[in-house]
Amino acid sequence: MAEAIRYGQDLPVGARGRNSTGWWGLLCLIATEGSLFAYLLFSYVYIAIQRGSAWLPDPHPSLKLAGPNTLILLASSVCVWWAERGIKRNHRGQLLAGLAAAVILGTAFLGIQVLEWSGKDFSLSSGSYGSLYFVITGFHMAHVIVGIAILLCVLGWSATGAFTRRRHEPVTLGGLYWHFVDVVWLFVFSTFYLSPRLIG
Amino acid sequence: MSRPGATRPDQAGKEATWEGARDPRIVDATAEFPGPRLKRIWETKPGLLGWFATVDHKEIGKRYIVTAFLMLIAGGLEALAIRLQLSRADQHLLTPEQYNQLFTMHGVTMIFLYASPVLSGFSNFLWPLLLGSRDMAFPRLNALSYWIYLAAGVFLYAGFVVGLGPDDGWFNYVPYASKTFNPGVNIDIYALGLILLGISTTVGSANFVVSFLRTRAPGMSINRVPILTWGTLTASAANLLAVPSVSLAFFLLWMDRQFDTHFFDASQGQPLLWQHLFWMFGHPWVYAIVLPAMGMVSDALPTFCRRPLVGYTPVALSTVATMALGFGVWVHHMFATGLPTVALSFFSGASLIITIPSAVAVFAWTATIWTGRPVIRTPFLFFASMIVLFVIGGVSGVMTGSVPVDWQLTDTYFVVAHIHYVLIGINVFPVIGAAYYWFPKFTGRMLNEKLGQWNFWTMFVGFNLGFFPMHLLGLLGMPRRIYAYSAGMGWETTNLIVTLGAFLFAFGVLLFLINVAWSLRRGPAAANDPWGGATLEWAVASPPPVYNFAVIPQVVSRHPLWEDSLAEGEARSSLTRGLLLDRGRETIGTTPLDGQPNLILEMPGDSLSPVILAAGLSLVFAAALGHAWWLTGLGVLICVAALITWFWPRRVHGDVPRESAHG
Ligand code: HEM
Numbered sequence: 001m002a003e004a005i006r007y008g009q010d011l012p013v014g015a016r017g018r019n020s021t022g023w024w025g026l027l028c029l030i031a032t033e034g035s036l037f038a039y040l041l042f043s044y045v046y047i048a049i050q051r052g053s054a055w056l057p058d059p060h061p062s063l064k065l066a067g068p069n070t071l072i073l074l075a076s077s078v079c080v081w082w083a084e085r086g087i088k089r090n091h092r093g094q095l096l097a098g099l100a101a102a103v104i105l106g107t108a109f110l111g112i113q114v115l116e117w118s119g120k121d122f123s124l125s126s127g128s129y130g131s132l133y134f135v136i137t138g139f140h141m142a143h144v145i146v147g148i149a150i151l152l153c154v155l156g157w158s159a160t161g162a163f164t165r166r167r168h169e170p171v172t173l174g175g176l177y178w179h180f181v182d183v184v185w186l187f188v189f190s191t192f193y194l195s196p197r198l199i200g
Numbered sequence: 201m202s203r204p205g206a207t208r209p210d211q212a213g214k215e216a217t218w219e220g221a222r223d224p225r226i227v228d229a230t231a232e233f234p235g236p237r238l239k240r241i242w243e244t245k246p247g248l249l250g251w252f253a254t255v256d257h258k259e260i261g262k263r264y265i266v267t268a269f270l271m272l273i274a275g276g277l278e279a280l281a282i283r284l285q286l287s288r289a290d291q292h293l294l295t296p297e298q299y300n301q302l303f304t305m306h307g308v309t310m311i312f313l314y315a316s317p318v319l320s321g322f323s324n325f326l327w328p329l330l331l332g333s334r335d336m337a338f339p340r341l342n343a344l345s346y347w348i349y350l351a352a353g354v355f356l357y358a359g360f361v362v363g364l365g366p367d368d369g370w371f372n373y374v375p376y377a378s379k380t381f382n383p384g385v386n387i388d389i390y391a392l393g394l395i396l397l398g399i400s401t402t403v404g405s406a407n408f409v410v411s412f413l414r415t416r417a418p419g420m421s422i423n424r425v426p427i428l429t430w431g432t433l434t435a436s437a438a439n440l441l442a443v444p445s446v447s448l449a450f451f452l453l454w455m456d457r458q459f460d461t462h463f464f465d466a467s468q469g470q471p472l473l474w475q476h477l478f479w480m481f482g483h484p485w486v487y488a489i490v491l492p493a494m495g496m497v498s499d500a501l502p503t504f505c506r507r508p509l510v511g512y513t514p515v516a517l518s519t520v521a522t523m524a525l526g527f528g529v530w531v532h533h534m535f536a537t538g539l540p541t542v543a544l545s546f547f548s549g550a551s552l553i554i555t556i557p558s559a560v561a562v563f564a565w566t567a568t569i570w571t572g573r574p575v576i577r578t579p580f581l582f583f584a585s586m587i588v589l590f591v592i593g594g595v596s597g598v599m600t601g602s603v604p605v606d607w608q609l610t611d612t613y614f615v616v617a618h619i620h621y622v623l624i625g626i627n628v629f630p631v632i633g634a635a636y637y638w639f640p641k642f643t644g645r646m647l648n649e650k651l652g653q654w655n656f657w658t659m660f661v662g663f664n665l666g667f668f669p670m671h672l673l674g675l676l677g678m679p680r681r682i683y684a685y686s687a688g689m690g691w692e693t694t695n696l697i698v699t700l701g702a703f704l705f706a707f708g709v710l711l712f713l714i715n716v717a718w719s720l721r722r723g724p725a726a727a728n729d730p731w732g733g734a735t736l737e738w739a740v741a742s743p744p745p746v747y748n749f750a751v752i753p754q755v756v757s758r759h760p761l762w763e764d765s766l767a768e769g770e771a772r773s774s775l776t777r778g779l780l781l782d783r784g785r786e787t788i789g790t791t792p793l794d795g796q797p798n799l800i801l802e803m804p805g806d807s808l809s810p811v812i813l814a815a816g817l818s819l820v821f822a823a824a825l826g827h828a829w830w831l832t833g834l835g836v837l838i839c840v841a842a843l844i845t846w847f848w849p850r851r852v853h854g855d856v857p858r859e860s861a862h863g
Pocket residue numbers: 276279280282283303304306307308310311314315368369370371616619620623624627628666679680681682683702705706
């Protein structure tokens with residue numbers, strides 16, 4: 001009788017890690033946002049090439065704040081990775097601690113960025129370098145803020161016990177987004193802070 | 201408090217009660233089962249709330265199509281006003297300012313608000329049916345994409361109706377569009393409105409990409425999908441990469457205008473940056489608004505030739521190749537800007553090479569007609585004529601793709617002729633043909649065939665009468681975007697003919713609308729498969745039930761409904777016997793390449809989050825236009841709230857009591 005026939009293989013029900021549609025959707029988001037930053041940096045390079053090296057601020061952007069800040073952001077990524085590892089092993093404490101640490105580090109990054117901004121002797125409207133600098137780093141900061149908001153939501157849901165060892169898609173997705181935001185920073189950082197050093 | 205089926209995370213051993221895996225049953229669908237049960241599960245609640253909350257792809261697809269057609273009408277009326285003004289020399293029906301707004305809104309409407317959304321509409325409605333699924337991968341994202349599209353359309357038109365519409369052409373070059381030369385709010389409306397629209401396009405594209413990869417019926421490997429899905433997939437992937445470019449350009453322009461940044465000004469920044477950012481998006485976009493339409497032809501034309509498409513694989517590959525090359529030709533819009541010759545030669549070469557994949561499609565369609573037994577019905581006429589118009593538009597494209605010719609012809613009516621042959625030829629004609637073809641699936645009724653034939657011939661004759669002579673006007677040196685010309689230039693007769701043709705064409709479109717209005721009420725009822733089509737959408741009722749497929753079909757070929765008549769091999773697709781997924785809104789998730797089931801997807805139910813999010817976003821943009829920053833903040837808060845509810849972790853199927861969840 002037809003009723004008795006089964007597909008013959010257990011299929012997971014609902015979201016499951018990289019198998020979920022959410023994971024693929026996030027990859028699409030990352031592709032499009034990654035492109036956005038690529039176009040932003042293209043604009044910088046395009047104008048920089050046309051204007052020549054005298055266009056860069058003198059002295060070149062300093063690494064004093066930006067260098068350590070980069071490390072802070074990278075450390076926050078490690079925390080998120082560690083948090084996700086926690087929930088995969090059913091250690092809720094580790095999940096919570098990792099997420100909280102990432103949020104704190106992310107916020108510290110923001111604070112230092114604001115400090116960095118306030119120390120600049122050019123402004124958004126003083127010239128095209130300033131426009132590019134503030135708009136591009138501003139775009140990145142906006143992404144950091146969104147990332148922190150996501151981590152906070154995930155933290156809250158984790159605290160109420162919404163996730164399990166096998167069902168914790170928001171942790172995976174929020175974490176991936178956070179890593180993406182960090183990688184973008186590496187590009188922004190290299191463009192503004194490192195590339196002027198290369199061309200002397 | 202504790203919901204049945206929900207466990208605490210620390211009770212690891214019991215997790216399986218609500219999250220586990222299951223081995224789904226395979227059953228024969230009958231009238232009693234599982235249809236009625238699925239209907240209860242999938243149905244949208246009646247009433248206004250349900251109307252706003254629905255995430256049914258068929259409903260959203262229809263809304264997209266209707267809205268896009270309203271936009272086509274608006275853009276068409278603008279074009280008619282333009283043509284009236286140009287019908288004679290020294291005419292003064294319109295002021296120069298009005299004329300600028302009219303041709304700009306015409307271009308913006310047609311390109312952004314009609315041509316792409318109408319294809320999204322068809323794809324939204326058809327994709328899950330073509331793929332043997334019950335909805336798109338992200339149903340709520342689908343709703344969001346529609347609501348934002350609607351908001352962006354209203355945003356752009358709100359400016360236009362009060363006389364503040366964008367007025368620097370659809371590609372809005374700086375410095376015309378910079379604050380110094382265009383101080384009004386017109387360009388800010390353009391910039392912000394189109395950023396908003398870009399969000400809609402982006403989320404819609406992500407949805408298509410993931411739906412293609414994950415929601416195909418078991419057995420539907422990527423060499424068995426209908427070409428339409430290839431077209432929309434390619435367009436969507438390109439949109440994901442290209443739309444940020446233009447959204448960024450709009451944003452930077454707005455910053456330049458409102459916050460005195462210096463991206464595009466000549467003294468500090470670089471005006472050509474605008475053109476690069478615009479066309480890096482613009483050219484892929486042109487393919488994005490024709491490839492899905494070409495896909496519709498590739499799928500529907502064979503139905504009327506009573507044979508499968510000749511060259512499925514080359515056509516699918518050329519679709520992707522066109523787009524890949526399409527990213528490398530943007531500079532051909534900038535030949536006249538004084539770029540270095542090496543760059544020009546490179547991009548000119550690329551522009552010529554891109555004709556190869558396009559030619560593949562043309563040959564495939566021609567061969568399909570040639571070797572088939574054509575049945576001349578209205579959709580066939582539209583599809584076949586599209587091939588002719590495509591060739592004409594392609595030839596004029598190759599001409600302007602070569603640098604010296606372009607220097608002669610750029611900014612003349614030759615270009616206007618070219619874009620209309622391409623856009624009307626490869627978008628409007630296939631779209632109307634597709635409307636005839638799929639109307640029975642949309643509504644359960646057939647369009648009137650006789651009126652359809654009239655409809656076609658009026659449009660075809662009107663179109664060629666109205667647009668072919670424009671080539672001549674271009675060669676005679678008539679520039680585009682002029683609001684009047686003086687007598688004695690030798691342009692008068694031709695312009696009059698062009699205007700008459702335009703009105704005839706518009707009358708043809710009107711006949712289509714009349715046919716729709718009439719057939720919605722009087723058209724003969726349609727069976728499941730009125731044309732004898734080959735693909736899965738024809739296996740379900742017209743219009744399809746809300747859950748699409750009672751059981752998930754199992755596919756073994758490209759044309760599941762033609763397997764018997766083609767008698768290729770032994771295997772048969774199974775359409776009424778398949779996986780039973782009825783424990784809530786479920787559909788099957790399959791592997792990206794082979795289409796092997798690997799997940800039971802829990803689909804979200806109806807939700808107000810999308811429409812609220814769209815409203816919040818619109819508020820952000822409208823408030824930013826007026827610098828009402830506290831309202832912008834409020835908009836952001838609304839968006840955040842909507843997003844949090846959207847992503848709130850759900851433990852069980854959203855809206856259905858799982859009476860048999862443990863069975
Ligand atoms: C009744 C049908 C139509 C007529 C009579 C018509 C007529 C015209 C005319 C006369 C112009 C040139 C205006 C000028 O340069 O001064 C124009 C521009 C344009 N049309 Fe159409 N058009 C029609 C339909 C369409 C459709 C269906 C599309 C696209 C799908 C389209 C896309 C465009 C674009 C992109 C421009 C360029 C606008 C600009 O210069 O910024 N048109 N149209």
